[in-house]
Amino acid sequence: MAKYVAQIIVLGAQVVGRAFTRAVKYEYAVSQQAAKKAGGGKEGAKSAATNSIMGMTLQEAQQILHVSKLDKELIQKNYDHLFKVNDKAKGGSFYLQSKIVRAKERIEYELGETAAQNGGPQKSINNGRKSTSSQQSTKDTTSSS
Known part of the structure; x- marks a missing residue:
């Protein structure tokens, strides 16, 4: 046995x-x-560092917002739609809403990097979020200084 x-x-x-x-x-x-x-080398290390800081890859952000190319108008349109659909007041998911916001921030970061490399101005897409009380208080303190 x-x-x-x-x-x-x-x-x-x-x-x-x-x-x-x-x-x-x-x-x-x-x-x-x-x-x-x-890309390996310095470029690969830079890409890995950006992914680590931002919390997601550019490809993941594009999948979340359903975009295949970095078109500001399409990104904004998809962001607005997905953000409204996942509104907690309408029975949506706060988690999904936050992933959508982070995806948009990651794409905006990439657009800013691309603009900086091309020598163009760094424009940020207005995401239409309401400012929180902590953001409002920092705005008040900076405007009163």
């Missing part, structure tokens, strides 16, 4: 070991592809 239990334990360890090895190899391959896609 002990022999069978030992065989079961050994076989189970082998199966888990193989699965773990496959998962590590897959993760390594995916990270290599991501590094190649990011």
